[in-house]
Amino acid sequence: xxxxxxxxxxxxxxxxxxxxxxxxxxxxxxxxxxxxxxxxxxxxxxxxxxxxxxxxxxxxxxxxxxxxxxxxxxxxxxxxxxxxxxxxxxxxxxxxxxxxxxxxxxxxxxxxxxxxxxxxxxxxxxxxx
Numbered sequence: 001x002x003x004x005x006x007x008x009x010x011x012x013x014x015x016x017x018x019x020x021x022x023x024x025x026x027x028x029x030x031x032x033x034x035x036x037x038x039x040x041x042x043x044x045x046x047x048x049x050x051x052x053x054x055x056x057x058x059x060x061x062x063x064x065x066x067x068x069x070x071x072x073x074x075x076x077x078x079x080x081x082x083x084x085x086x087x088x089x090x091x092x093x094x095x096x097x098x099x100x101x102x103x104x105x106x107x108x109x110x111x112x113x114x115x116x117x118x119x120x121x122x123x124x125x126x127x128x129x
Contacts, residue, residue: 054122057115061107062123070127075104079127093120 070079
């Protein structure tokens with residue numbers, strides 16, 4: 001401290017320096033950890049968490065019939081825009097997932113409403129391209 005300098009100025013300088021350092025550390029930490037939540041993150045949507053959840057549900061429940069990329073197999077093809085073309089309204093698609101249709105079983109008793117919505121969004125936004 002310089003002769004004649006008030007002690008409060010030194011305290012403000014120390015506290016201010018600490019706050020700046022702390023804020024920069026938080027920002028660096030946020031950038032350093034972003035992108036490490038899930039290596040399969042392919043979502044371009046503003047809210048990727050439901051799409052990642054939907055991808056997990058799709059792989060576990062749907063891919064064995066509809067194919068890994070929605071190309072079909074035992075189940076009808078749903079990739080490449082076919083699903084959105086057939087069900088322009090997501091609610092109709094959610095109804096099919098929940099209650100089934102023709103040879104497809106319903107998943108309303110197996111999956112939660114959130115899981116059904118997330119898999120519908122995944123199918124539309126990722127497989128539907």
